[in-house]
Amino acid sequence: MCGIVGYIGEREAQPVLLSGLKRLEYRGYDSSGIALILPHKKNIGIRKAPGKISVLERLVKNKPLSGAVGIAHTRWATHGAPTQANAHPHSDCAGQIAVVHNGIIENYETLKMQLMKEGHVFHSQTDTEVIVHLIEKFYKGIPLEEAVSSALKLLTGSFAIGVIAANEPNKLVGARLGSPLIIGVGKGENFLASDVPAVLGFTKEVVFLDENELVVLDKDNFKISDLDGKTRFKTTTHINWDIDQAEKAGFDHFMLKEINEQPRILENLINSRLQRKTGKICFQEQNIPEAALKEIKNIFIVACGTAYHAGMVAKYALESLCQVPTQIDVSSEFRYRDLLIGPETLVVAISQSGETADTLAGIREAKRRNCSVISICNVLGSTLTRESDGVIYIHAGPEIGVASTKAYTAQLTALYLFAFYLAQIRGVLSGTKINKLLAELFKVPEYQSQILKQQQKIAALARKHSHLGSFLYLGRNVNYPSALEGALKLKEISYIPAEGYAAGEMKHGPIALIDEYRAVVCIAPESKVYEKMVSNIQEIRSRKGKIIAIATVGDQEVKKLTREIIYVPKIEEIFSPLLVVLPLQLMAYHIAVKRGCDVDQPRNLAKSVTVE
Ligand code: AGP
Numbered sequence: 065m066c067g068i069v070g071y072i073g074e075r076e077a078q079p080v081l082l083s084g085l086k087r088l089e090y091r092g093y094d095s096s097g098i099a100l101i102l103p104h105k106k107n108i109g110i111r112k113a114p115g116k117i118s119v120l121e122r123l124v125k126n127k128p129l130s131g132a133v134g135i136a137h138t139r140w141a142t143h144g145a146p147t148q149a150n151a152h153p154h155s156d157c158a159g160q161i162a163v164v165h166n167g168i169i170e171n172y173e174t175l176k177m178q179l180m181k182e183g184h185v186f187h188s189q190t191d192t193e194v195i196v197h198l199i200e201k202f203y204k205g206i207p208l209e210e211a212v213s214s215a216l217k218l219l220t221g222s223f224a225i226g227v228i229a230a231n232e233p234n235k236l237v238g239a240r241l242g243s244p245l246i247i248g249v250g251k252g253e254n255f256l257a258s259d260v261p262a263v264l265g266f267t268k269e270v271v272f273l274d275e276n277e278l279v280v281l282d283k284d285n286f287k288i289s290d291l292d293g294k295t296r297f298k299t300t301t302h303i304n305w306d307i308d309q310a311e312k313a314g315f316d317h318f319m320l321k322e323i324n325e326q327p328r329i330l331e332n333l334i335n336s337r338l339q340r341k342t343g344k345i346c347f348q349e350q351n352i353p354e355a356a357l358k359e360i361k362n363i364f365i366v367a368c369g370t371a372y373h374a375g376m377v378a379k380y381a382l383e384s385l386c387q388v389p390t391q392i393d394v395s396s397e398f399r400y401r402d403l404l405i406g407p408e409t410l411v412v413a414i415s416q417s418g419e420t421a422d423t424l425a426g427i428r429e430a431k432r433r434n435c436s437v438i439s440i441c442n443v444l445g446s447t448l449t450r451e452s453d454g455v456i457y458i459h460a461g462p463e464i465g466v467a468s469t470k471a472y473t474a475q476l477t478a479l480y481l482f483a484f485y486l487a488q489i490r491g492v493l494s495g496t497k498i499n500k501l502l503a504e505l506f507k508v509p510e511y512q513s514q515i516l517k518q519q520q521k522i523a524a525l526a527r528k529h530s531h532l533g534s535f536l537y538l539g540r541n542v543n544y545p546s547a548l549e550g551a552l553k554l555k556e557i558s559y560i561p562a563e564g565y566a567a568g569e570m571k572h573g574p575i576a577l578i579d580e581y582r583a584v585v586c587i588a589p590e591s592k593v594y595e596k597m598v599s600n601i602q603e604i605r606s607r608k609g610k611i612i613a614i615a616t617v618g619d620q621e622v623k624k625l626t627r628e629i630i631y632v633p634k635i636e637e638i639f640s641p642l643l644v645v646l647p648l649q650l651m652a653y654h655i656a657v658k659r660g661c662d663v664d665q666p667r668n669l670a671k672s673v674t675v676e
Pocket of ligand 1: 414415416466468553671672673
């Protein structure tokens, strides 16, 4: 997810573009750049740099650009590490056209090869660069917008783009398919942006572009059409959000926004990794040869915090689906153990940031022992991905809230897909069984959306229990990690002592804790351990514990034991962690809000723990 901004008007464009970029930094921040039409030189000036937008600000302070028409970009890398060459904007061979892009061009390699054969010179590893060279190819004696349309019709994937050309200095072109793009309507000036916050400092009048729409702007007008040039009429919308709210898309906190993004992110992730026609699962950046993966004798998962809980779920999936013995340990323990691992071991490192010091130390130890290392990561080009033999990106977009939510379910989904991939190449799971499981996995985004429709009920239940001084979370089998994750979410943002426990362990000590002053969250979806969970709930009830249960829609047993139930749709047991975690995330969020805690930036914590 990147942020793009465009400006055409009477002001100096540079400060307007930088201010817009800073309002979009939550969309991605591993490199940024701007491009302006330099009217006196009949040319385009570009300034771009890896790193946060502050790096670009220093660059343009020393080497400013002057002009009233420009585009800008802040990047969340998906193809090509965050380097100077890969930063947007990208220009054509002659430096007369510039483009910024948010999205993924899935057929860029084929297009790039063809364009190179035709003599185009590429300077980056990005998918985006093919767009500007395609426009250059068509931009011969026709208006810029027609060249843009011709280029976009050849693309497969998603895009929101901004385009400028030196020989049409009074024109700014934008278009979208699959990625958001808005027009900011000013007086004597107009704007393009990925999202509302970028323009709110200048105008509250916006137009939301729809799929396959293209817009041509000058400083006083804008004209919207489809990619065939057929005019589209749209009304402006008055935005009454303030800027801070707008960065969170109207949600009160990034964490709540990210909880609600999960269905869309998982849908994109599943669809991008699965070839529906063949049922084959493909991981572009997974560079460990399949022959080597076939020889693996055991797997060792290393991770911290929430990523560790995702790894615990993966252990169940890998052992049951791939029949590969799988160990797991927190990275800070793994790195100091006398490890019995070697070339026959595949180490799977899970990390949202890709910069967690303990996990990095863990994989370095694994490499020293000649293990193959694959990482499950959200940040392209992060240290972990550069030191791994193979990478599976989760494409969850920047996760701003310190408490990990969307990255957790995206990690889980990537790990399930990896388990299917491994089972496919090791031939231990029939195509029929894989297709049955994939059909269940495809239901998850819709089922998550159904759960999110219960947010008001979950919020009320959370607030009702927010005064309690401690919480116990219980789960079994594949939802024992869910219990740990629910407890971690609550404790890290509300500061309430919370413990996650294997429910079967209750009788070995923790049951002594049960009384009417403690809430016990029981994760009891339909499963092979359901009856055992019901017994645990009965034990707690008889000791006056305050029970909050998560159960499957239609459950008749649990409702006899407690009224505080959140229902989740019925799904294949192995995937239930993808559903039960949403109520746990929302409960933690609403309890923390009720207690006045800083939900997005909890005390003592950092988003990425780069120290040991
Ligand atoms: C989870 O909500 C926490 N923010 C924390 O436990 C986090 O999962 C852990 O620090 C690992 O971070 P990583 O995924 O970036 O390696």
